[in-house]
Amino acid sequence: MSNSSTNSPEQHTASTPARILEVATQLFAENGFEKTTVRQISEAAGVNVAAVNYHFSDKEALYAEVLSRAHQCATSLHPARVAFEAGHPEEALREFVGILIKRIFDREHNQVFGRLMAFEMMQPTRALERLVEQEFLPTMKALSRIIVGVLGIDPGPAVLRRLCYSIVGQIVFYKHAGPLLSRMNPTLEYDDKEITELANHITRFSIAALRGYQIPREQDQ
């Protein structure tokens, strides 16, 4: 009929499975899979408990659906360019960092994807396996190519891996350590401006690091 979110409060507009999905996404992202109960979801969605098991077969299947949709949403809203290495490698790195930051914070969707991923990395469910193959490995390969471009030479697999993790680690830190950061800087909130400056900083930091990086000779692998 009408839009789903721009309506009178406490009024059911979307279909039951849609409402369940929406609420479940929010709760899973807030509290993780374990701490979120089916009754919490059903009550918040204003539906019967049995509706969750009726429309989705069980809680884990619902979670898998939530994760899949959040991933699709994040990648479609902030798509990675088909080829990062098109232009200047340092510009490609800037774009890479920007996209990952945007996906992780994603203010339009309450940073759902970032939180879900953080939970998934700590306590993986079966839903993670597919994401590793389809998403993370290709992303790491893309980042590796960018790094080789910035460095000018290929430092070998082990060093390349650590360089990737150094860059990605800077980014995902803000999601993984979220509750800690909000305790250390209670006043600081991550609005668009802060996120932009964050992306600029990580790009600047990483490019400076790569430019001045003394590549060690590989001894393993």
Added chain:
Amino acid sequence: MSNSSTNSPEQHTASTPARILEVATQLFAENGFEKTTVRQISEAAGVNVAAVNYHFSDKEALYAEVLSRAHQCATSLHPARVAFEAGHPEEALREFVGILIKRIFDREHNQVFGRLMAFEMMQPTRALERLVEQEFLPTMKALSRIIVGVLGIDPGPAVLRRLCYSIVGQIVFYKHAGPLLSRMNPTLEYDDKEITELANHITRFSIAALRGYQIPREQDQ
């Protein structure tokens, strides 16, 4: 009577609360607070369920005790020098990174502290508040001083904060993303050699970044 860990298998040697603590530490670090049940702990420790509530008042108090002991253990095994800024600032940074890495991996204690911290950062319990005050804020201040030393000038609080997080983020990434990393590199295990190279890499990366970092003018705070 005798030592606690170097004994015949399946034999109870330590006192009941000691056994509970030992097993609970292991299980909490593996599965987090929520997924670990009191019955799991009591069975693994070979004691009655009620023993947990008898010796420690409840599950949360036991967890707080575990966290406190793990923290003490990590800081005493890998103590931070009273003043990092004693020698050359870049050497101080090397030492800082090395200590944090050692605390997080801590192979002698099954990397317990790192895992517990990772869980605590994602889903903080009340036990976190104390650690923020006593541990993280002072650590960040120490790292800030080191960074100012390496840079040569004070870049201001916002930039300094981001620089701290860029360095710490690289380190804690290996704990937060642990399950993911083991899926992406199934053969790679983090033994002493790998950990040493890891510390060297992060130090090299960070120093190069700080040396070449173009400090932006602060606009906020």
Added chain:
DNA sequence: GGTCGTTTCAAACAGGCGTTTGACGGAGAG
């Protein structure tokens, strides 16, 4: 030997969990 405080134990407690059931009601088709 008797007594006291401490520790252990099987059993039960109340409550929450994910899931299933069977009845109810409305809408569309024959």
Added chain:
DNA sequence: CTCTCCGTCAAACGCCTGTTTGAAACGACC
């Protein structure tokens, strides 16, 4: 109208959670 399918619902299912209970066993002291 009747039949059927689909969605919803209150209620219950069996299981597991953290915690408590009251009795039994223990060791030390007088």
